[in-house]
Amino acid sequence: MVAIPIELKASHNRPLGMSPARFLREYWQKQPLLVRGMFAGFQNALTPEDLAGLACEEAALSRIVLHDPGHNRWTLRTGPFGESDFATLPKTHWTLLVQDVDKWDADVAALLDGFGFIPAWRRDDVMVSYATDGGGVGPHVDRYDVFLVQGIGRRRWRISTDPGAPMDFRADSDLKLLAGFAPTHDWVLEPGDALYLPPGVPHEGKALGECMTFSIGMRAPSRAELLLDFAEFLAEPLGEEKRYADPDLRPAKDPGEIDAVALRRVRAAMPHFSNVDNSVFASWFGRFITAYRAAHEAAPAARPLSHARLGGKLAGTRLLRNPWSRMAWTRHGRNAELFVAGHSYRCTVALARLIAGQRDLDGDAVLARAGKTGLPVLAALVNAGHLLLAKRR
């Protein structure tokens, strides 16, 4: 395979240095690209003073990031800021960042016109930063695609295209800085140059003298957000009246069990998820229904017990169920999944039946059924406050 260039020059009628179709096919969401002169003759849409003024607005989302290079310490301050905040800043190594500047300033919003080949709903905002010499936000990754357009001044950008680059964060900062950053590319961007980064590419920009950067950021909802919102959308017209129903109910073989017939009824109540695997569906329903309409949560035990210690204590005692801890179980292959107040535990069918079936358990009977594999489950339940050790009557 022929490697495609990572750096190109824009031309008058090709601001990306290629057609938008080729950019989308070869780079978008796949590979970084530096386009020299994408915004040739860049007219600074905003002055540093305008940006500082915006950062004082209550409704604007603004941050100042300070770096102490001597100790490699980072500090994050959040806006809105006042004039005195700016007056006390050091001469170098800080940056001011304001999000959604396109919503406040029509000239900044006009920058988005250069990205008309990307659906408007996919674009998030234009974030503008002003940095003093050495200023930046440190090495990090972003979740979204971004075009980093250099405004005034110069900025040194370093990125890593190594697919195996470590993604661990430094523990000493709220800024989600990468603990290790080994750049594979190092560029100085001049006014009008633009660096496109797909999500997840480690990068760091450092101001060389005063500079301003305009970040055209995209947005992409997480699958979890899509699913949750869609479920709410489907649920809304259903209202409260239509409920799980079982006019065909037969006497329960084991009242603690969520059996296959019950699970079929639940599935029928939500046909939109008919292709979800049976065991995933059961695992969800068991957690859901044992937490549903619970008025209280169990208080964890004051002193947690190891499962070995619990094993030594069980003989001759009782285990009382916390009356607020709902329990149920379902078959999972040859074993059981035991559900307790929204949590799930794997154990034998015999132990699940026993725990879910009785409010007052005999310690010896539990010990006999628990075996080595069941003791950790019992210890977890005792430690979470769902089962309480008591003296035999």
Ligand code: SIN
């Ligand atoms: C900036 O400092 O202007 C951009 C920050 C970033 O890398 O996302």
Ligand code: CO
């Ligand atoms: Co970034």
